[in-house]
Amino acid sequence: NAGVTQTPKFRVLKTGQSMTLLCAQDMNHEYMYWYRQDPGMGLRLIHYSVGEGTTAKGEVPDGYNVSRLKKQNFLLGLESAAPSQTSVYFCASGRIGTDTQYFGPGTRLTVL
Amino acid sequence: AQKITQTQPGMFVQEKEAVTLDCTYDTSDPSYGLFWYKQPSSGEMIFLIYQGSYDQQNATEGRYSLNFQKARKSANLVISASQLGDSAMYFCALPPQGSKIIFGSGTRLSIRP
Numbered sequence: 001n002a003g004v005t006q007t008p009k010f011r012v013l014k015t016g017q018s019m020t021l022l023c024a025q026d027m028n029h030e031y032m033y034w035y036r037q038d039p040g041m042g043l044r045l046i047h048y049s050v051g052e053g054t055t056a057k058g059e060v061p062d063g064y065n066v067s068r069l070k071k072q073n074f075l076l077g078l079e080s081a082a083p084s085q086t087s088v089y090f091c092a093s094g095r096i097g098t099d100t101q102y103f104g105p106g107t108r109l110t111v112l
Numbered sequence: 113a114q115k116i117t118q119t120q121p122g123m124f125v126q127e128k129e130a131v132t133l134d135c136t137y138d139t140s141d142p143s144y145g146l147f148w149y150k151q152p153s154s155g156e157m158i159f160l161i162y163q164g165s166y167d168q169q170n171a172t173e174g175r176y177s178l179n180f181q182k183a184r185k186s187a188n189l190v191i192s193a194s195q196l197g198d199s200a201m202y203f204c205a206l207p208p209q210g211s212k213i214i215f216g217s218g219t220r221l222s223i224r225p
Contacts, residue, residue: 033213042116099162106155
């Protein structure tokens with residue numbers, strides 16, 4: 001039981017490049033989330049999903065897209081990376097009817 | 113609007129002492145929960161403890177306990193007998209309806225040997 005995994009762990013992009021972050025969970029959780037964490041700030045919700053095939057915007061969705069084609073995977077896409085997207089990205093999952101979220105190890109993204 | 117406030121950006125505590133990390137919140141939901149997460153320097157987020165607003169007793173998990181004062185809207189984390197491994201960022205969080213967690217800005221706890 002690996003819990004929540006994220007790939008890649010580190011990535012450096014140039015401005016304008018695109019990339020996709022992958023989050024996978026093996027706990028059969030319905031809910032999945034993408035957060036970003038910036039220095040001196042708490043986590044901010046980018047997008048979330050309450051089930052396969054559904055996604056919704058969080059607090060800071062601009063510049064990101066997501067997809068939840070399979071229940072166990074939640075993808076976060078950056079179509080045209082900007083330096084302001086330099087951050088640590090966390091994926092989390094949770095079971096329906098509960099509030100506890102389980103986090104992945106994070107992805108450190110740098111956009112030059 | 114939902115809001116979490118952590119007023120201590122950083123704290124230093126001597127090993128084996130108890131420490132209290134402050135958290136105040138604002139919510140209009142009649143029923144809610146409060147979380148605390150730990151984030152060590154390695155970066156992962158670790159769930160520590162949960163308190164439901166209608167729980168009769170304050171939550172405890174090993175050396176972690178919550179000093180929950182509903183009327184004051186505070187949910188302070190108490191760590192007893194601190195250890196060097198407790199050095200980390202600590203986040204208080206509030207899940208509004210729809211399971212979207214709102215995090216505070218965090219407190220960096222440093223334990224001195």
